[in-house]
Amino acid sequence: MTNETLTPEALPTKHLYEMGLIGNCAFLALVNKDTSVAWLCWPRFDSSFVFGSLLDSKKGGEFSVRPAQGGSFSSEQYYVENTNVLRTEITTADGRYRVTDFAPRFAQYERYYKPLMLIRKLEPLEGAPRVRVVCDPVGEYGSKTLSRRRSSNHIAYLGLEEEIRLTTNIPLTYILDEEDFALNEPKYLVLTYGAPLEAPVESTSERFLSSTLEYWRKWVKSMSIGNFHQEQVIRSALALKVHQYEDTGAIIAASTTSLPEAPGSTRNWDYRYCWMRDTYYILTAFNNIGHFEEMERYFHYIANISTKVKGKYQPLYGISGASELVEQELDLEGYMGNQPVRIGNDAYTHVQNDVYGQVLVALLPLYVDQRFVNPDRTNPEALMYEALGLIKTTMDVPDAGLWEFRNLAQYHCYTYLFHWAGSHAARKVARTLGNTAMEALATELNEEAARRIEQCYSPELGAYTNAIGSPHLDASTLQLILMGYLDPNSDRARKHLEALEKELKTAEGLFYRYRHADDFGTPETTFLICSFWYVEALAVVGRTDDAIREFEKLIGYTNHLGLLSEDVDAKTGSQWGNFPQAYSHVGLMNAAYRIAKKLDQPGFI
Template sequence: MTKHTYDMGVVGNCAFLALIGTDTAVRWLCWPRFDSSFVFGSLLDERKGGEYSVRPVAADFSSKQYYVQNTNVLCTEITTADGSYRVTDFAPRFLQYERYYKPLMFIRKIEPLEGTPRVRVACRPVGEYGEQELTRRRSSNHIAFLGMEEEIRLTTNIPLTYVLDEEDFVLNETKYLVLTYGAPLEAPLESTAERFLVSTVAYWRQWVKSTSISNFHQTVVIRSALALKIHQYEDTGAIIAASTTSLPEAPGSTRNWDYRFCWMRDTYYILTAFNNIGHSEELERYFHFIANISTKVEDKYQPLYGIGGQSKLVEKELPLAGYLGNQPVRIGNDAYTHIQNDVYGQVLVALLPLYVDCRFQDPGRPTPLALVEESLRLIEATMDQPDAGLWEFRHIAQKHCYTYLFHWAGSHAALQVARSVGNAELEAKARRLLKVSQEHIEACFDAERGAYTNAIGSENLDASTIQLITMGYLDPNSERTKHHLAELEKELKTPEGLFYRYRHPDDFGTPETTFLICSFWYVEALACVGRLDEAVAEFEQLITYTNHLGLLSEDVDAKTGSQWGNFPQAYSHVGLVNAAYRIAKKLDKPNFVG
């Protein structure tokens, strides 16, 4: 079996994301939001997905794709027998009038590099996940695509006839394509596109300069940080798990899910990642998204929410061909109906800095203590309730060790808040729940194997229990920790150093691919227990599973190294950032930056 990789780059500006193939085709772009219908979606259906490309006429060509260093600006160079050209793709983002300018505007700059290459430009956006064909209206210097709520407009200095007829032409000077949703470009085309490009490159480079990153594999950490950044929907602060839907966890598995939502289970890891790279602005926006969700909760938190805070994310299947024929294609995610009780601890850990970190305290905007009290109440109410667990089993409910770990972590966070505000009643309750949570975690311990199982009364092991080590529940120097880690390695680790989430059957059979973030958790655990050389070696193996641009998928086939699952996966990049940080701190080199 050949190695499968996602040969695409991602661009974005915290308002939208686009995936561009090595042939310049825009394989995925949703407008006006991350979770809207695609306007270009050939990733899931070549026929219904529309097209936006600057392809060479020659069938025989080579391609090179790369990012402008330390930016989310993507370049694709195409070389044919006739000549070569470069397409520079970016979503404008920069500071203007004391706020970030991040329009629904996708800019493509096409430059001839050598010879006389012939190209063909196609632009055919669609609506309603390919069910709606848009009407074209030709104007003097642009093409309007009509039929959606707002107009999509292509402004270009390429003869419109060539674009409308998809006729090839010789590229002998620089051309520009500016695609907009809603507000169109009403400024000079060439000078504006160049100014936006220069400003966007400058913005991303300044953002990278302001990160706190060690010299340990700095390049891959920077790429992960940049990828993670554009998965934040800045308007509300939500961070999505991935920009895509229905890319299969393994071919033919039917594990095809919509990940364009904000998972509460990711909260702790995402906040840790942004904190580790020293970016408080993204932290604060995310805090306020979580706080806004918290004020709307009545009886329980959901495992995930929409990027606008919506709670109803009805799952349905679409009549699309699917990625490489993998069906079903789903939008929405039924996991919003699940019981997943670790979320209360996740929320408490997430909100903690608003109460105890001086960087986020604003005397003019007090953070209500009710948010902490309510989350702690929900921990108490669900302490003995089975749930779907971290991996969102659809028809299996257990009392999961991981859930109790976050009950423990959440109670610990509430205890810190109570101390900081001098609330004795809250402190007493937090202490009591801390103790009860610990008792439930210990009920998962299998003394015969010397390991913590995934749930009370279960014999199965689960990679999520690695977090008992990395979150400080277990003493990293204890024999119990060493035994627990050894048992996890024996059952869940592949010879390549990758980790399965679990190996027991679930609602869809036994998982076929490994889950990348579990492998990064393992690296962190190795660093925690002092096996630093192994941690470095494992980390260096894991970064070989990126695509040609340093982007990570959700899952990896251990035997072939193939990428599977939604892409790029923010969760995987979070894992990389946190593992690199943990190793760098342990190495404790004097050249640590930040």
């Protein structure tokens, strides 16, 4: 990593994020193939990093188990099958060793044990490897150096609100002095924030490991998925799961901040927040795999937001429901020199009117799905009337749209689609509740939203444009097909899809969000979830063979562990944008589900 921003010409032909994700729904971490922890924020997803070499090689601290100084090595990284337990095997001239990294998670005392605890198990595999352990956490995004206190069997790192403690059976002198040592038996590193490990390190680590493996395997076994590319669907589901902050139920867009959408683009954003625009897709993904618990937790997060909204919904909220997410720039190198490094996200100030329909669609199952009981606890009529009222008052208000244009307001087709879908959902709830006045209001808004959507139709293009009076096509209008506004068997749906293919699809099967210039110029990379929307649309209109072919192209854009980024460079296949991107994995899961449903129909083998 350098302070010099890399241009596309200076980069390798294909850039991948060569690191793995671990987590337990209380924290997330990214581990490089050299065993270093590139990213770990404590005590929350949106807290400062304690290890952040991903964004600054000098200020980001370090936690690594590398070979003895000066030795070359090769690395292999993989997950224990059907789990979020990560293994990195290092081969040196002296021998081979393995580091197993995991965040403990398992059932205990009728709830889940998910401590702020990273456990690293070191094992010799061949020969006589020598390793060096470095543990140097930092605070306040690298601006704070922590002091160290040595105790009998642990090292305490002091200076944050709570103590970080490294408990280990490795001689502390080797770690404090950063000296290499012979790894001739299993060793354990248990790093905690707040409550420390007060138990035998070897036996407890092994118990936590076996219990965590068992938890993840049972979770996967309880998934209801088809046979279509099961391995990738499982990996995507496991990645999505750990992006849920279980304490509140919020699901963040991505693990990271400020990884550029394209090198030198300055499109570097903090995605460790919960976007209302993605609610429908997330809930659909969990419903498609039959995981009810995550849906319910997320419903409660959304319902909690809904009950405190005054006047308007924001496009995004913090994992605690916080509404002020003030954007700041930090004095850090940036990923591969890409600046600015941002925390917070000023998109919270934007007008994004599709959120009202998103909330209504999201809350619909609470009142019509028989798996939910006692829906009156969320005061459904008040919530529904409030959201419908907001749709009515914003029907003639331009907004920033799905893609959060910072200096452009339009009457977006996607916004009207969610006005249409949200009022349709409210009408179903009204019928369930027997509220004829609410049903009449929802019907009125549904019909008005449909009229606005039709104003986006261009007879010349044979397609719906991104906004009323706009000539531009936009991948978000694929949702006209996916959400049932357009009859998938109609000529209009077929021609609309063909027009989007012609304008936005690359030869590699990737899809741009749009091709026109925005506040930062013309987009350089494709937005991966749009490509999965395209696959879904192909399946819905009956082009199943095309959908399978394009899906199988897209899974080639994962890293070595099956993890997806936010963006992909169509020319090189490079991963860009924040990583891992939960919504890219949502897109994959939903596309696979659509295809699997088609393959289950008569006529397919």
